[in-house]
Amino acid sequence: MSVEFDRAIADVRARDPRYARDAYLFVFEALAHTQRTLSRQKHVTGQELLEGIRALAIEQFGFLARTVFHEWGCRTTTDFGHLVFNLVGANLMGKQDTDTLDDFRDRYDFAQVFERDFRLEVPAAVAAEPAAEPEAEPEPEDDADPDESEAV
Numbered sequence: 001m002s003v004e005f006d007r008a009i010a011d012v013r014a015r016d017p018r019y020a021r022d023a024y025l026f027v028f029e030a031l032a033h034t035q036r037t038l039s040r041q042k043h044v045t046g047q048e049l050l051e052g053i054r055a056l057a058i059e060q061f062g063f064l065a066r067t068v069f070h071e072w073g074c075r076t077t078t079d080f081g082h083l084v085f086n087l088v089g090a091n092l093m094g095k096q097d098t099d100t101l102d103d104f105r106d107r108y109d110f111a112q113v114f115e116r117d118f119r120l121e122v123p124a125a126v127a128a129e130p131a132a133e134p135e136a137e138p139e140p141e142d143d144a145d146p147d148e149s150e151a152v
Contacts, residue, residue, distance in 0.1 A: 005092075012090045019083055023072035027083050030056045031093075043096055046103025049084070050077050054113055066114040077107040 009024050027049075034044050034052025044052070057065035074080060081104025087093035 008090055008092055012086050012092070016082070016086050018073045019079070019086075020072040023069075023074055023079075023083055024087065026056075026072070027053070027080065027087065027093075043094070046081065046084070046099065047107060050080060050104060050107050053080055054108065057114065058118070063115065063118050066110045069110060069114075076110065078105050080104055 009021055012024065013019070013021060030053040031044065031049060033056045034049055035041050037052060037055070038044065038048065057069070061068045069075070069079075074083070078101070081101045084093060084104065085095075085101055088095045
């Protein structure tokens, strides 16, 4: 990150302190992820970006995604719209004339997609490995002291 970029993010946060610096960085990361997924470097819609945010959050944070977003000040998809439009206002991100905050408004519920619908995906190679046999417990040693044998 450049000093100018860091300063620009600090300025954005000074104008709107609701969101953590990491939330802004994640939006850029999610944008790049979305563009790679869609195989294009051009504009993505708000809904496409939100899908990229969801997918990347699950990939990076798993079941903790909602908690991470909450720590950053993001409680709904609308918050990501505010992040994007804060970046647009600072000329750090572009938009088309048809893009609005409503593109981000209540598109999915964080509790639903990050908790109730969360599924841990085990890579096929790991799932195909046979379960390891549990190690046998060592036989207990005889605690009897040979010098203290019982008299017969």
